[in-house]
Amino acid sequence: MTARPSAPVSASGEATGGDAIGADGVSERTRWQAFAVAVAVASLTILDLSKVNVGIPAIEQAFGASPTQIQLIVAGYVLAFGIVLVPSGRFGDLHSRRRMFLIGLVVFLIASLLCAIAPTVELLAASRILQGVSAGLLMPQVLGLTQQLFTGAARGRAFGIFGAVIGLSTAFGPTLGGLLIGVGGPELGWRLIFWMNVPLVIGLFPFAYKLLPRAQPDAHGPRDLDLFGTALLGGTVLSLMLPFVLTTGAPDDDPSRWWWLAAFVALAVAFVAWERRYTGRGRAAIVDFALFRIGAYRNGTLIATAYFAAMPATFLTLSLFLQFGLGLEPVYAGMVTIPFALASAVTSWYSGRVATTIGRPVVVWGLVGVVLGLAGTIASAFLLPAGISPWVVAGFMALAGAGGGAVIAPNQTLTLADVPLTSAGVAGSIGQVGQRAGTAVGIAAATAAFYATIYAEEGRAGRVDVYQDAFLHASLVILAFVGVALVLALLDLRARSTDSL
Structure with a gap:
């Protein structure tokens, strides 16, 4: 079912007073309620990226799991x-x-239940x-719905809230x-x-069913789904990510896994060739390559890729260091990241509001804050006594969180600002990929650097010294990824300055 495109409450995306009705017949209150449901579900998918990390030692102990099995989990x-992500988007x-969102929610419920009762690793x-499949079904719809429900300043506020929620969920x-x-x-x-x-999914489902818009903008042109292109894209993403998924840092890691990268190159070339041929016949490609000609979209996607290479790895390796190295209980190890979460929420909310007016400099300064916070975290963990270190680490994580909040929301807003509404889902999906x-x-x-250090130094020093070295080496890898994101943001800022002359 299709309808004319959703409009904001007013042309500028601002409320016109009261519970205003937009051109699509949707009230302001209903828009924000639908957005709240979508973001709540998105937060569940991100929580399952980070909350499982602190449970890894318990899972490892319960099943006697190998490093490869833990890496797969x-x-x-x-x-x-x-x-x-991309085909569902x-x-x-x-x-x-709406339909894809509801399907994804049901699959997420079933998968969570199976995880909870799993008898074997x-x-x-x-x-x-x-x-993970269910999360891939859900996240593109969240981004597409946000684009659909809001424009202008309202969209910036929405992505600010989205960034704050994602930051809180991660931390x-x-x-x-x-x-x-x-x-x-x-x-x-x-x-x-x-x-x-x-229970959370069961509680959210009826609200999603009731509030999510049944109509959406018309998708002009062919409406077929390129199944062969979808298979090629799936193989491309699989062959890129799999060798890294199989990397644990253990001495017995199979070096032949890196041949998957050769398969990645071959499949990527085949995918691009097929999509061009498919589009040339007047069909709808799974990926619109015209999106990459939009500078803000291309650069923002690269910045997000580098940034997300750093932050989840930070939480995982920090949790391992605090639990295994310093002997903290899981609950206390998790509390060290609370300052990151709180600071990130505040700056995400604010930076999302100013992203459309200040632009890329917000992201640049946010990344500088992340670099300084992580550098302080490394120094605190490496140089201070075990009794003091977690407290100081928490302080520097607050600085990193303040910077991180100024990265996610503004970058998301700037990345999707010039993307056509009818491509919002697939554009968000590519960015999520x-x-x-x-x-x-x-x-x-990061974990390979962490565990490789432990294997290399096992028996040579005390437990704390070994895990300090492991965390240092992992953190240097993480800092390198943040550095790449910062360089990309500076290059984008320079390109924007040149274009404005």
């Missing part, structure tokens, strides 16, 4: 997430974002992959996971991490 979610753009890993995930493990103990606690999703690929690469690189 952590990164298999990201892998499946990335593979499904494209289908949502062409047919119904293999079934847990498989259920996590299914959970509070370890704390929440730690609390659940503290309540349930090592045997049951990690299962509660997944059980938590079940970059973020998920970045996450897989970042987690693999």
Whole structure:
């Protein structure tokens, strides 16, 4: 079912007073209620990226899991997430974002239940992959719906809220996971991490069914879904991410996994050639390559990819260091990230409001704050006594969080600002693929540096010294990714300044 495009409450995206009705017949109150449901579900998918990290030691102990199995539990979610994003975004753009959202919500419910009752580590890993599939169905619809519901200043505010929620979900995930493990103990606690999703999804489903818009803008041109192109794209994303998912830092890592990158190059070339041929016949391609000619979209996607290579890896390696190195209980290890979450929420909300007026400089200064905060975190963990280190680390994580909040929301707003509304879902999906690929690469690189150091130094020094070195090496990898994001933001800022002359 299609209808004319959604309009903001007013042409500028501002409320006109009261519960104003837009040109599409949707009231301002209903818009924000629908947005709240969508963002609440998005936060669940991001929470499951971060809250599981703090449960890894308990899962490892419960099943006697190998490093490869643990990596599949952590990164298999990201892998499946990335593979499904673009086709689900494209289908949502062409047919119904609401329908795809509701399907994704049901799959997320089933996958969470399977994770909670998994009797073996293999079934847990498989259920996590299914959970990643559901997240890949959901996230593009959230971004597409946000584009559809708002324009102008209202869209900036919406993405500011979105960024704040995602920042809170990412940073509070370890704390929440730690609390659940503290309540349930090592045997049951990690299962509660997944059980938590079940009542939340059941509660959100009727609101999603009622509030999400049934109509959406007409998608001009062909409405077919390129199945062969979808398969090629899935193979391309899989072959890019899989070798990193299989990288654990253990001495027995199979070097042949890197041949998957050769397959990635071949499949990427085949995908581009097929899509051009398919489009040349007047059909609808799965990826609109014209999007990459939009400078703001291309540059913003690259910045987000580099940034998301850094931050999830930061929370994972910091949690490992605090628990294994300093001996903190999971709940206390999770609490160290609370200052990051709070600072990120504040700056996300504010920076989303000013993104359309100030532009890329907000992102640049945010990345500078992240670099300074992470550098202070590394120095605190490496130089200070174990009794003091977590407190000082929490302070520097607040600085990193303040910077991070000024990255996600403004970058999302700037990236999608010039994208046509009828391509909002697939454009958001491509950006999310970059973020998920970045996450897989970042987690693999950082954890490989972390565990490789432990294997190399095992038996040579005290436990704290070994884990300090491991965290230092992992953090240097993470800082390199943030540095890449900062360089890309500066280049984009320079390009914008040149264009304005």
